[in-house]
Amino acid sequence: MGTGESGTSRVAVTAEAGDFLRRLTAAHGPLMFHQSGGCCDGSSPMCYPVGMFRTGPGDVRLGELRIDGLEPIEVFMSAFQFEYWKYTHLTIDVVDGRGSGFSVEAPEGKRFLIRSRLLDDAELAEFGLLPQG
């Protein structure tokens, strides 16, 4: 679901966020993301050490972030939410910030943020999302 047949991905990461993830990984070990919904710090990506947050059958694996020097970082979202996001390409960025649920980056004074754009026609075709017929 997350990756098209020719390797097209629906997730990416900015260079600044990639550098930051390298630092966080050095401090906390391998990381993963789960996109949150709802109030307060919701509608934002939460970043956890692998194993802290359990994904399950109710989640969609959107893809993985490829960052030099790191194992691929998986990105998940609940299947409910994915229904509304399936036409969207996500780029994980980082801004100055303060709080973030239990996400790992907040003590650094940073907050991950999703930048998004609609998938283009080629990507929609890759993911089988073009209208049929």
Added chain:
Amino acid sequence: MTLTADPSAVAEPDDVPAADAPTVYARPGEDGSVVSYRARYDHYIGGKYVAPASGQYFEDITPVTGQGFCEIARGTAPDVDRAVDAAWAAFPAWGKTSPAERAVILNKIADRMEANLEALAVAETWENGKPVRETLAADLPLAIDHFRYFAGAIRAQEGGAAELDQDTVAYHFHEPLGVVGQIIPWNFPILMAVWKLAPALAAGNCVVLKPAEQTPASIHVLIDLIGDLLPDGVLNVVNGFGFEAGAPLASHPRIRKIAFTGETTTGRLIMQYASERLIPVTLELGGKSPNIFFEDVADAKDSFYDKALEGFTFFALNQGEVCTCPSRALVQRSIYDGFVADGLERVGKVKQGDPLDLSTMIGAQASNDQLEKILSYIEIGKAEGAKLITGGERADLGGDLAGGYYVQPTVFEGRNSMRIFQEEIFGPVLALTSFDTYDDAISIANDTLYGLGAGVWSRNGSQLYRAGRAIEAGRVWSNTYHQYPAHAAFGGYKQSGIGRENHKMMLDHYQQTKNLLVSYADGPMGFF
């Protein structure tokens, strides 16, 4: 002001702004201010302030200017352990106090807050960025009334005695859970803390509370005022970040319950921890609340119509940082053009400015990351093809407010399938659409992952009732919005959470049921 639950329930505070009160409050710590923050706040554990185990502090920033104003202890697991120890040490005595004793204390807390309402309101505004007219008229009066409500509720609560047969009686007693954990959001830092604290304390529990890292300080202004009223260790506050202090609290092996207000991923993580400890949770996780305006609203341009226009504009209350923000407006097509034009005119009159100015209606978003997220959603709305009708920009208020986090009230027109209609932006951003029939309205209203709040506006009582019952949400405001009286249950359907807050039923979330099953029969049952 109708924002208060029941204005008559809150007596005139001793220091309510007098007629000659300033129109702009001095900033905390400046000459003439009604309140000052301390330079640094440690953890409040066992009735005194203790330094964090890590020795580290972080800066607390006011969103009014974007500048730091105090330091906050950076809590970690050892601090949480210490707080849980202090709470358990206090519990044997506190849990055995009579309801009357606890009610007296809760009422004293309310009285102390009322006598210092203005100071608390200014402190809250400075930390959160919300307009002082809201903190004066809503946040603090509601918090005060909440303590009084639960002081009354615990006095009036009774167990039960059931005569099962002539010789057998089932007695039901309420008992406190013990030590509970509470994780507080940043949108109403004091009020949301009180929503959790008042029922927990009334029921005889001891509390370890973690304020949001965006707004950790105003709760300490409150503790400075009321700390002496509670026995040491009954209420403990551990500051810090979610990852470092919130997770150790939520996963602590010696808490008996965890309550959280926030977003869905953290909500799941808290349930995951709770499942490992087999403890109950209450979760309030937000929404994407529909606000439905049926055509008969426009039958007359009277005071009811005026009220409905205020209802349309309520998305801007608290800068949209309300879990029940009416962020989707559904307007019947037959009145759409006229009603929306009038609604936009009302939105245009929302005065944005210095949150400490009594005339300001919309202040600052609570944090820089919140500002960035809202702006990113405005871009998403544009990219999806929603029509930007008004606003859509960061607001530059000049002077040192230019460093604050202000967003113009923003209205988009679009379709309910768009992401700005489906995701909680938690900002002053309204997603507006039309509907044709009653069935359309209900279908659009319920086409959401969430079900926390909703609004319905109609002059037809039966339509109002039917719509209210058909909407899958825990709170349906009918011909009103954004009222939060203590005696009305608040909580979510669907992905909006588990459990309720407010109302005396909230006591159940903080109590065990003890059943004594007693036989008064003289002889054996006859099995053996």
